[in-house]
Amino acid sequence: MYNCAIILAAGEGKRMKSSNPKVLHKVCGREMVNIVIDTVKKAQIENIDVVIGKGSDEVKKHTESRNVSYSFQEKQLGTGNAVLCSVSFLKDKKGTVAVFTGDAPLIKEDTIKKMLSFHNEGGYKATILTSLVKDPSGYGRIIREKSGEVSKIVEHKDCSEEELRVNEINSGMYCFDIESLTESLDKIHNDNAQGEYYLTDVIEILKGQGKKVGALPIPFEETMGVNSRVQLSEAERIMRKRINIKHMKNGVTLIDADNTYIELDVKIGKDTIVYPGNVLQGNTVVGENCTLYPNSRIQNSVIQNNVTIQSSVILDSTIGESTTVGPFAYIRPESTIGKSVRIGDFVEVKKSTIGDKTKVSHLTYIGDAEVGSGCNFGCGTVVVNYDGRKKNKTLIGNNSFIGCNTNLISPVKVNDDTYIAAGSTITDEVPEGALAVARARQINKENWVYKKGLKK
Known part of the structure; x- marks a missing residue:
C-alpha cells in the first residue's frame, strides 16, 4: 500500500506576534515544521508535500534540505482549502495519505506507524487521530456509533447537551484513502460563519456515502498545536x-533533568555526567565518561571521551580526550583542542589548533594560531593576531614555554623547545632551543623617591 503525507504549514500565526512564519519557530533547536517532516520520514513516509502560504520563501529555505514538494495556498481559507491545494500532488496516486499540521511538533514516530496500521487493517476510508x-x-x-466507528464530528458551539459531555476530541490529524479524499474535496463548501472550507466536512461526506471512518485515541500532548508563545514554551x-x-x-546521568537543556540533534555517550544549567545545542556530540559541571553552553562541537568542562562556552570546535576546559573559558569557532590539554579560567581560543598536553591555564588569548604539543602558556599571554586590517597567523612549536605577559605579534613563528621571558613582546622568529627576551632593561634610580619628596 502506497503512503504519502501532506503537512499544512500555510498559517499566519497572528497570536505568535512575530515577523517569522509560525511553523519556523523552534522547539529544542529545530523548526516545528522540520520536526514534523523528520518524524513522518522516520515513520517510513518519504513522499511529503508541504502546503505553504504566509512566508513561503522562508519556509522553503528552511525545509528544502528535507527533499519535500510544495503546494501554495494563496489565501488561508481553512484546512479543507489547504488540502485542496495539494490535489496536484495527489493526482494519479492510490493508497493512503496522512495529513498533519506543521505547528504540532509533538506527534511521535510510533504513533504515525500505529495510525497507518489501524487505518489500513480496519479498511477505513478515513481515520481521525483523537x-x-x-x-x-x-x-x-x-461522536461514535455503537460499532465504534465515527458517526460525525460536531464543533463545540453546535453540540447538544449530550454531545457536550463527550470528552473525545478531534486532533486535526488524519489518514484518508486518496481517491475518497480527492472526490470529497470537490464537494465541500464554505457556507459557514467563517467562510472557510473545513477538512472535517470530508468526514460527513464519507459517512453520507456509507463509508467507514475510524478514530484512534492518542495522548493529548502529541496532538497539541502551537499558536502562541505560551504554547511554544509548553511544547x-x-x-x-x-x-x-x-x-x-542510554546511560547518561542528568543531575537535574528539569534544568538541563539538550536540543534534538545532540548525542551523548554513556557514563557522562551533566550538571544543571548546561545548554547543549545543534549537532553537538559528547563522548563517554565526560563531566559537564554547571552552566556551560556547547554548540555544534565534538567533545571526546573523558573531558571535563566547567562554566564555559564552546562553539563549532573539537575538544580532545582527557582535556579540561574552564571555568570561564571561551572556545570560539574553528578551534581544535588536543588530548590532555588544560584550558583554564578566562582563556579565549579562536580559530586555533592546540596540541596535545599543552597547558593554557589562565588569562590568555590565542587567535589564528597553530600551537604544538607540550607547551606552557604563562598568565596574561596574548597572541596579537590583528594588525588593524587583517588577521595574521602565529606558529608555535612543540615544548615551548611562553612566559607571563608575553605578546606574540603575528605573523610570527616560535620554534620547538624555546623559552620566552616574561613580559616580552615577540616580533621576530624564535630559533629552536633559544631563549627570547624582548623587553627594556630594568633601571633602578637610587633614592629617587626621597629626592622628589614623594615619601608619605
Missing part, C-alpha cells in the same frame, strides 16, 4: 523532557 481530555471545551467532539518543555529521558535511558 484525544481523551478532562476538559474538551472549545474542541470538536468525536519545548514536553520535548525537552522526552530528550532528557532518552539520554538517561
